[in-house]
Amino acid sequence: MKEDGGDPPGVWSAYGRLLQHLCKQVGLSEQKLGDAIGYSLEQAASVEQGRRPAKAAFTIAADRALEALSRRKLLSRVPLAELSFIISQEALRDLVGGPEVMRQRWRRLVEVNALQSQRNERR
Incomplete structure (x- = not known):
């Protein structure tokens, strides 16, 4: 082809x-x-x-x-990559993939936020 x-x-x-x-x-x-x-x-x-x-x-x-x-390598490398996102509330509430996928999405957001918080504490 x-x-x-x-x-x-x-x-x-x-x-x-x-x-x-x-x-x-x-x-x-x-x-x-x-x-x-x-x-x-x-x-x-x-x-x-x-x-x-x-x-x-x-x-x-x-x-x-x-x-x-x-x-994951990008998010855990040293020095840590600096990424910033603005996520609309609708995007966070939009049901995609069912309840388990939504739970995983929220958990991942919390994990990434915790990484950023740890990074800020080290500064």
Whole structure:
């Protein structure tokens, strides 16, 4: 499925470059990525190199594998990354994913707030 029978679509390459960058940030090789998400080295390499599109299942599995290694790493690194957000009250009350997801969302907000409070106390 190439554009005009020529090169693969640019979005495939862009996705692959982003995936390579994220994997590099957390120290995952193509082989380790494939192992972590249940895909072969060839499949992972083909997506990273932009030769084939990432299917939804691949993207979901890769996001899960990279999530703990990148998102949490950013929030716990030293020096701590400074992030500020303004969250509307409606966004906090909007029921997304059911009661358990809402509890997890609130717990995470409390955890992040506690981290910020600890950081401010050290200053």
